[in-house]
Amino acid sequence: MIVIQDIEQGSSDWFALKAGVISASRAAEFSTESKLAPMPDDVTYEKEGKEHVFWHNYTERRGANKVELQNEIRATLPPVYGDMRQGYMAELVGQIVTGLLPDEMSFKQCEWGNEHEDSARALFELELGVDVEVPAFIYKDDVKRCGISPDGLIIGKKIGLELKCPFTTKVFVEFATCDKIKKEYIEQCQYSMWVTGYEAWYFANYDPRIKTKNLHWVLIERDEAYMKKYDEAFKNFTKDMDSMLEKLGMEFGQQWEV
Numbered sequence: 001m002i003v004i005q006d007i008e009q010g011s012s013d014w015f016a017l018k019a020g021v022i023s024a025s026r027a028a029e030f031s032t033e034s035k036l037a038p039m040p041d042d043v044t045y046e047k048e049g050k051e052h053v054f055w056h057n058y059t060e061r062r063g064a065n066k067v068e069l070q071n072e073i074r075a076t077l078p079p080v081y082g083d084m085r086q087g088y089m090a091e092l093v094g095q096i097v098t099g100l101l102p103d104e105m106s107f108k109q110c111e112w113g114n115e116h117e118d119s120a121r122a123l124f125e126l127e128l129g130v131d132v133e134v135p136a137f138i139y140k141d142d143v144k145r146c147g148i149s150p151d152g153l154i155i156g157k158k159i160g161l162e163l164k165c166p167f168t169t170k171v172f173v174e175f176a177t178c179d180k181i182k183k184e185y186i187e188q189c190q191y192s193m194w195v196t197g198y199e200a201w202y203f204a205n206y207d208p209r210i211k212t213k214n215l216h217w218v219l220i221e222r223d224e225a226y227m228k229k230y231d232e233a234f235k236n237f238t239k240d241m242d243s244m245l246e247k248l249g250m251e252f253g254q255q256w257e258v
Contacts, residue, residue, distance in 0.1 A: 001196050002139040009136055009149055010114075017137045017147070019255045020096040022237070024148040027191035028184045029088040031233035034079030039070060081240075089237065093244050096255040116165040120206030121152055123215050124161065131155040140195040145238055145252065148192045158198040159219075162189050164205050172207040176216035190226035198222070 007013040022030050044055045052066040056073050063069050094100075125132050132152035140146040152161035162185070166172045174180040181203060189201040204217035238252075245251055 002142060002144070003135045004137040004139075005135050007136045009134070014136055014149070016256070018149070019099075020092050020145075020252060021139070021147045022092070022145060022234075024188045024191045024195070025184075026088050027187040027230070029084045030237055031187070031191075031229050032082050032085040033229075033233075034081050034236070036071060036074040037077035037080050039074060040077065043073060085237075089241050089244065093241060093248070093250075096245060096252060097248050097250045099255060112165060112167050116206060116208055117151065117163055119208065120163050120165055120204065120215065121161075123206065124152075124163070124202075124204055124217065127215060128217075130157075132161060138195060146195055146234065148195050150192060150196075153196075154202075158196075158200075160189075160192050160196060160198050160201045162192065162201060162203050164203075166205060166207060169207055169209055172205050172210065172214075172216070175205045176213070179218055181218070186220065187226075189220045190223055191230060193222045194227050194230045 004017060007017075040056065042056065046053050048062075050064055051062050052064070052069055053060065053062045054069050054073060055061075056076075061069050061072060121132055121134075124130075131154075133155055134152050135150065138148050138150065150160050151163040153159075154161065164185070166175075185203060189203055192198070192201055199222050201220050201222075202217050203220055204215060206215050208214055242252065
């Protein structure tokens with residue numbers, strides 16, 4: 001991994017590092033699995049006794065199981081992905097081809113989180129007896145197509161930190177009492193481990209309005225099933241993304257050319 005230390009998160013230089021790069025907060029969209037394509041319009045079908053007979057591209061397929069034969073034909077076509085994955089890909093391509101940086105979010109929820117993040121991190125260090133460093137950005141490798149901006153790395157351990165300061169106390173209570181974590185947050189932590197090669201990732205919530213225990217955390221272990229999913233998603237996502245860029249006369253990396 002490549003760790004960038006000498007700039008500040010949220011600065012214009014930081015946004016430039018992120019342009020066109022797959023990020024942890026969008027891991028669930030990036031790794032969306034494909035579905036079989038629908039049946040093509042030119043398929044013909046008939047039934048001969050107990051056998052189902054399909055014709056597609058002058059090729060005959062026959063057998064007793066109609067659904068299996070249909071899926072066999074559908075598997076020969078390009079896979080179909082959902083709108084969220086394709087929309088995220090178009091967003092990244094847009095950053096590359098325009099040279100414009102991602103917009104900085106400024107709505108109330110983000111402002112609240114930014115305001116309390118340092119206090120949350122300091123309390124986390126105190127309660128766990130650890131020291132936390134906050135690099136600006138981490139690329140998975142020198143290809144620089146995947147990266148994260150961690151809320152912290154535990155010094156001396158291969159463990160990272162994801163901090164959330166929920167805008168509503170309801171969210172904190174559900175997490176603190178039931179360990180309820182949104183799927184996209186689990187993906188965010190697992191993706192961060194995929195990028196860094198780390199063994200675990202703390203997921204912590206902080207709510208300064210709580211009068212008693214206002215910090216709660218769990219330790220999420222590295223899950224190799226997620227690692228394999230991201231390996232496969234990276235190959236497919238970047239291939240499709242490069243095809244999109246080629247149609248616009250660009251290549252990944254040109255967003256950083258002077």
